[in-house]
Amino acid sequence: MNGIPGWTIDALALSVLALQVPMALILLARLLPSLRRPAPLPPGIPDSPPLPGSVSVIVPTLNEAERIDPCLQGLHAQGSALREVLVVDSRSQDGTPEKVWAMATRDPRFRLVTDDPLPAGWVGRPWALHYGFLKSDPASEWILGIDADTRPQPGLVERLLETAQNQGFDLITLAPQFILQHWGEGWLQPALLVTLIYRYGAAGDPAAFPERTMANGQCMLVRRSVLECMDGYTVARASFCDDVTLVRQIAAAGFKVGFWDGRHLLKVRMYTSFGETWREWGRSLDLKDATPTPQLWGDVALLVLTQGIPWITVVGLFASAGMGVAFSLTEQLLLGLNLGLIAFRFGLLAGIRGSYQDPPWTFWLSPLADPLAVLRIVLSALSRPRAWRGRTY
Known part of the structure; x- marks a missing residue:
């Protein structure tokens, strides 16, 4: 030839x-x-009796006005196990604070917090989560980090608490159901997702070693006592994949962590085109900040x-x-x-x-x-x- x-x-x-x-x-x-992995968590039951314990939700935001409404509405629909929602905003200029204030007039559990200027050595998202943790109500036994582009479904908080308590987890994260609409993201996003599955298995597969533990920071429930032991989100302060970095450090410290299929409890509309998916999601999926070379x-x-x-x-x-x-x-x-x-x-x-x-x-x-x-x-x-x-x- x-x-x-x-x-x-x-x-x-x-x-x-x-x-x-x-x-x-x-x-x-x-x-x-993965053929024997647990089934997806079932849908939550709205207005179910609250489980022992309480939850503070932290939502980090920076110019999220175009996509935060479903997240606010979904959290508003959660039951009495949800103590408070702290939206930690990093001085958005697009009307994000006004949307949070409007929700706070309807639901007193919502509170807008403006974080301090970003300290040296910190990445914005872990800093906002850490700041929210420090400002949260000490009476809350659990901290739930939620991203602004997520769409929490009714009963999410109760189902997370039930699973964590019944299974003895100190931390639990969920894989969501993705919403794709543009042809470009519909083509590229599943291929990028598969790179994670090839490396770490499917959601629900238990990791054999902490350094192979997988997580999704779009929805992460963790015991307050664990965060106190880890000095909040400090161990992930410089990481652009702070969720995986934090979870692997917590697993290495001996705490029990879980990564579950939460398709019935959480939906997410992450990106809107091929180009945005390539730029925004693709640049953190290598997980180098959390992975030995x-x-x-x-x-x-x-x-x-x-x-x-x-x-x-x-x-x-x-x-x-x-x-x-x-x-x-x-x-x-x-x-x-x-x-x-x-x-x-x-x-x-x-x-x-x-x-x-x-x-x-x-x-x-x-x-x-x-x-x-x-x-x-x-x-x-x-x-x-x-x-x-x-x-x-």
């Missing part, structure tokens, strides 16, 4: 095969336990070999066959492995369908975005954000 000796192509195929086989086995070993690049290698190159490999092999080059035994094995990885990927896509609310048709083509998604993780792992949510670091 184009003057390239057949033995050279065969040697390249053998090299790729030798790298892919062990990574494919690791992937299977990592994801097969050898583990980070080992996981990147797994993504490249099992999610990033199967399509490229298959297309390349068929292109060579189309030019009259017969497949060697090595190339046949390589083709079979990569077709198997692609089939596995489509099966996983069907498995995560319930994590999406009426996704656009491009959702079903998202495996074709896998090479781009993996490229985004690689680019993110090689750099550190300089700007985030309107702040420059």
Whole structure:
């Protein structure tokens, strides 16, 4: 083919095969336990009797006026286990404070708090959460961090408390149900989500080691006593993936943490286009701030070999066959492995369908975005954000 000796192509195929086989086995070993993972938490029961204990909710905000209304309404609908909602605002200029004040006139549990200027060494989100924790009512036994783009469903707080107390968790986070509307986000976002599943398993899978614990800071319930022991959110102060950093530190300290499928309890509309999904979500999904360097690049290698190159490999092999080059035994094995990885990927896509609310048709083509998604993780792992949510670091 184009003057390239057949033995050279065969040697390249053998090299790729030798790298892919062990990574494919690791992937299977990592994801097969997901077949036995717990079912999604059931929907909450509105107006159910309050459980022992009380909850302070902290919502960090910075110019969230366009998307905070569903979050405020969802929290307003929570039952009496919710003691207070502290919206910690970092001097928004778009009308966010006015929306919180309007809700506070309807529900006295809501309170607007303006955080102090960002201290040196802190990232904005963990600072807002830490500031809210310090200002929260000491009588609250639990602290629930909620992001402004989430849509809490009725009974969320009660169901979280029930699960944490019945299962003995000191911290519990939820994987939400995603709302996708634009064709671009419908194509790219599921591919980016799968990079997390390939590395850490599905929500509900227990982590064997603290450094492999997964979390979602969009909804994180933690005992006040645990945060007091950890000096609040200080351990995650400089992290752009502060949720995972905090949870792994708490797990390493010996506390019991859980990551559950909360599709019936929490919905989220994160981004609105391909470009926004690429920029905003993609730059933190490498989780380098929470991950040892050898583990980070080992996981990147797994993504490249099992999610990033199967399509490229298959297309390349068929292109060579189309030019009259017969497949060697090595190339046949390589083709079979990569077709198997692609089939596995489509099966996983069907498995995560319930994590999406009426996704656009491009959702079903998202495996074709896998090479781009993996490229985004690689680019993110090689750099550190300089700007985030309107702040420059």
